[in-house]
Each structure stands twice: as structure tokens, then as C-alpha cells.
Amino acid sequence: MSNGQCCRTSSSAGSSAAVIRVSAGLTVADRIGAFRVRWGIGRMRYRVEPGLYALGSPDADSEVLVTANYKLSFDTLRSALNGGDYWILVLDTNAVNVWCAAGKGTFGTAELVRRIETVGLTGFVNHRRVIVPQLGAPGVAAHLVREQCGFKVVYGPVKASDIPPFLKAGRRADPSMRKKTFTLGERLAVVPIELVAAPKFLAPVVLLIGAIGGLTGSGDFLENAVKSGLTALFAVLAALLAGAVLTPALLPILPGRSFSAKSLLPGIALGVAVVILRAGARDGWRFLAESAGLMMIVASLGAFLAMNFTGASTYTSPSGVKKEMKLGLPLQAGAAVVGLALWIASQSTG
Amino acid sequence: MEYLRNVTSLSLDPSLCNGCGMCAVVCPHGVLFLSRGKCVIRNRDACMECGACAVNCPPGAMKVNPGVGCAAARLHSMVGLKGVCNCDCTSPCESSMEAPPSG
Numbered sequence: 179m180s181n182g183q184c185c186r187t188s189s190s191a192g193s194s195a196a197v198i199r200v201s202a203g204l205t206v207a208d209r210i211g212a213f214r215v216r217w218g219i220g221r222m223r224y225r226v227e228p229g230l231y232a233l234g235s236p237d238a239d240s241e242v243l244v245t246a247n248y249k250l251s252f253d254t255l256r257s258a259l260n261g262g263d264y265w266i267l268v269l270d271t272n273a274v275n276v277w278c279a280a281g282k283g284t285f286g287t288a289e290l291v292r293r294i295e296t297v298g299l300t301g302f303v304n305h306r307r308v309i310v311p312q313l314g315a316p317g318v319a320a321h322l323v324r325e326q327c328g329f330k331v332v333y334g335p336v337k338a339s340d341i342p343p344f345l346k347a348g349r350r351a352d353p354s355m356r357k358k359t360f361t362l363g364e365r366l367a368v369v370p371i372e373l374v375a376a377p378k379f380l381a382p383v384v385l386l387i388g389a390i391g392g393l394t395g396s397g398d399f400l401e402n403a404v405k406s407g408l409t410a411l412f413a414v415l416a417a418l419l420a421g422a423v424l425t426p427a428l429l430p431i432l433p434g435r436s437f438s439a440k441s442l443l444p445g446i447a448l449g450v451a452v453v454i455l456r457a458g459a460r461d462g463w464r465f466l467a468e469s470a471g472l473m474m475i476v477a478s479l480g481a482f483l484a485m486n487f488t489g490a491s492t493y494t495s496p497s498g499v500k501k502e503m504k505l506g507l508p509l510q511a512g513a514a515v516v517g518l519a520l521w522i523a524s525q526s527t528g
Numbered sequence: 529m530e531y532l533r534n535v536t537s538l539s540l541d542p543s544l545c546n547g548c549g550m551c552a553v554v555c556p557h558g559v560l561f562l563s564r565g566k567c568v569i570r571n572r573d574a575c576m577e578c579g580a581c582a583v584n585c586p587p588g589a590m591k592v593n594p595g596v597g598c599a600a601a602r603l604h605s606m607v608g609l610k611g612v613c614n615c616d617c618t619s620p621c622e623s624s625m626e627a628p629p630s631g
Contacts, residue, residue, distance in 0.1 A: 281595070319583050319584055321550075333553050357558055358557065360529060436531075488597050488598055492576075493597075494597030495575060496598075497537055497577060499597045499598065503603075
């Protein structure tokens with residue numbers, strides 16, 4: 179999906195043939211596109227052409243705002259600038275958002291300097307200033323950009339929606355505009371992508387438990403396999419809800435600092451729910467073994483899923499993740515194995 | 529929100545700091561401040577090692593091992609898979625965890 183079809187763009191006639199005109203308003207197609215990429219559909223193809231765009235009727239004194247060629251980034255920027263006249267300089271980041279691309283250096287000093295030169299920015303503006311999103315800073319060395327092409331990098335606010343007040347205040351951001359938040363809405367926005375990614379390793383878990391149940395149960399293989407598979411499906415869905423939905427949603431109020439620790443409360447709660455669903459299916463020690471086994475499976479899978487949510491969060495460090503995994507992975511694996519063993523034992527007849 | 533305590537690789541050599549304040553501008557978690565013309569690290573445990581301060585420190589006073597705090601990226605690289613992240617990644621995440629951003 180290149181621009182053109184989706185952003186109501188058209189090459190400007192007249193003097194500046196290199197410039198693409200674009201509107202600030204988002205169309206229904208833009209909104210559907212945003213929904214789709216949140217669910218992981220066609221994400222890597224959601225791009226716009228790198229280059230210089232004219233929003234409204236910018237002139238030689240208008241500000242130049244820099245962004246990535248991920249269409250969601252571009253759309254967020256242009257809709258935040260509704261009603262103004264600006265230049266938008268789109269860098270080639272392989273359709274990756276500003277922050278992630280900055281971490282890899284594709285949204286970086288070299289690409290910014292190259293893009294300023296290839297679009298001939300000095301021919302469009304009198305000033306020598308570009309406004310770069312603050313989250314682009316991990317890739318952009320402001321002092322090197324100035325050294326290499328004469329343009330001063332002014333770091334804009336974290337959020338595009340703060341750009342109008344930032345500009346109004348004389349390109350000054352108050353401290354709250356400089357902080358990356360992780361609000362409930364922001365957390366829920368990244369939940370779908372986790373849900374879409376999870377089945378590829380959860381499905382084998384269900385099949386494995388189903389097969390084990392089929393082999394160890396008393397009656398017919400298929401009948402037992404389906405029964406066990408259904409129990410496993412409940413357990414896996416409970417873990418998914420605990421680790422990939424409830425933990426992200428309740429993140430700030432859950433006890434603990436590591437994501438695995440935070441997931442324990444939802445994991446145990448959902449584990450209890452699965453046990454209640456199974457109540458009456460077994461009795462005596464088998465009931466206890468099955469309950470403990472299911473609880474351990476739900477809690478360990480939930481913790482693993484919650485740990486994977488670190489990548490979607492906005493505040494975890496690689497050093498921290500390394501530490502969490504070093505302790506968390508063996509515990510999760512151990513609990514899963516013990517849980518599975520208890521559950522297999524509970525299926526025995528005797 | 530803060531992640532684990534006492535883990536960040538962030539360090540500052542005050543003798544090199546020229547007080548430009550760029551690190552405090554780019555830090556997304558309010559870790560860095562200017563005090564009496566020099567940078568100070570204030571909320572150390574809020575650092576996510578994004579690398580913005582070090583990249584934007586002209587005299588090289590600020591140092592950090594930058595990368596993404598992503599368990600999936602680590603897992604993928606542990607089992608030898610690269611660039612199959614569950615995010616916007618097209619290039620291997622692990623490579624950006626080991627090497628500072630270019631440029």
C-alpha cells in the first residue's frame with residue numbers, strides 16, 4: 179500500500195514537483211487501515227513514500243516536521259497538525275515507527291541528512307531548522323546533523339498531539355510533553371498484536387496435552403483426547419487472558435516490578451477459575467493433583483506471556499529484561515513441567 | 529512506572545559534561561536533569577536504556593548500552609531466529625541490542 183491511494187495525495191502542479199500535497203483529515207480508509215495494523219494485518223506494507231510533503235499551504239518560513247514512513251506515524255502527525263501549514267519530511271525507515279526505527283538507527287542521523295539533501299530542503303525554506311520527534315533521539319545525533327548539513331535539530335514533544343501547543347510556546351515543551359507515558363489506552367492498543375501472535379505457540383500446547391490425555395486416559399483415544407484438549411484449551415485461554423490482557427490492563431496496580439511477578443495475581447485468579455470449571459470431574463487426590471497442575475500451567479504460561487509484553491511496553495530496559503528472563507524463564511519452565519506431570523498423574527485410572 | 533531496580537548501564541562522567549542539557553531534553557522518562565550547569569542522574573531506575581542521551585551528548589559524557597527491553601527479541605535470538613519479532617521489526621532486534629544505533 180503506497181501513499182496515493184490512501185491519503186488523498188496528489189503531486190503538486192507547478193514549481194515544486196518534488197513535493198507531495200497531503201491533507202490533515204483522516205479518511206475512513208485510513209482508520210480501517212490503522213485498525214488492521216493493530217491486529218497485525220499487512221503491517222509491514224503499511225508505508226508511505228519517503229520525501230517532502232506539503233500540508234496546507236506551507237511557505238519558506240513554515241516549520242519542517244520529520245517523521246517515519248510508517249503510515250500510522252505519518253497519519254498521526256498530519257491529523258495532529260490539522261488546520262496548519264507545514265512541511266512534513268518523511269524518512270525511509272522501512273515502514274517502522276519513529277521510536278523503534280530510531281533504536282535501530284534507520285530513523286537516524288545518516289538518513290535525516292541524506293533526506294534533507296535529496297529533497298533539496300534548502301530550496302523550500304529560509305530557516306535551517308527541522309523539528310524531530312523526541313522519540314527519534316535514540317537514532318539522531320542533533321550535533322552531527324548540524325555539522326553535516328547545517329540544519330538545527332529541534333526536538334519536538336513525545337506525542338504528535340502536543341505539537342501545536344509546543345509550537346505556540348515558541349518551540350518549547352513543558353516537562354510533561356517530554357515524558358513517554360503508558361496509559362491504559364496505550365496499553366490496550368498493543369494488546370491485540372499480542373493476542374494475534376500467541377496462538378502459534380499456544381496451539382501446540384493444546385495439541386500436546388490432548389494427545390497425552392488420549393494416550394493416558396481410560397477409554398477411547400479420541401474421546402479422551404478431545405476431553406483433555408478442551409481442558410487444555412480452557413487453561414491456555416485463561417493464561418492468555420491473564421498474561422496478555424489482564425496483566426497489561428492492570429499493569430500499574432499489580433504488585434511487583436517484573437512483568438512475570440505482576441502476572442501472578444491474574445494468573446492465579448484465572449487458574450482458580452479453570453479449576454472451578456473442572457470441579458466434579460475428579461475426586462480425592464486426583465482432584466487435588468489436577469487442580470494444582472492446572473493452576474501451575476495457567477500461572478506459568480501467563481507469566482511467560484506477560485514477560486513477552488515487555489517488548490510492547492514503553493519503559494522496560496534491556497538490562498532489566500535480561501535479569502527478569504534469567505530468573506523467570508527457569509521458574510516458568512519448571513512450573514509448567516511440574517504442572518503437566520501433576521495433571522498427567524491425575525488422569526490415571528486406578 | 530518503573531521497571532527493575534539497579535540494572536541500568538547508564539553512566540555519566542561529570543568531568544566531560546559541558547552542560548548543554550540535550551540529554552535532559554531527549555530523555556523520555558525524566559531520568560536526567562541539569563543542576564548548576566551540569567547534568568545529573570536523578571531517577572536512575574526509570575532509565576530504559578534507549579540510548580537517546582548518549583547519542584545526543586556531544587562530549588561523550590553520557591554512556592549507556594542501548595537496546596530494546598523486549599523478552600521476545602531475546603528469546604528469538606536465543607533460539608537462533610532473527611527478525612521474526614512480534615512488532616514492527618524488519619531488521620534483527622538483537623543486533624540493535626548489541627550495537628549502538630549507527631549515525
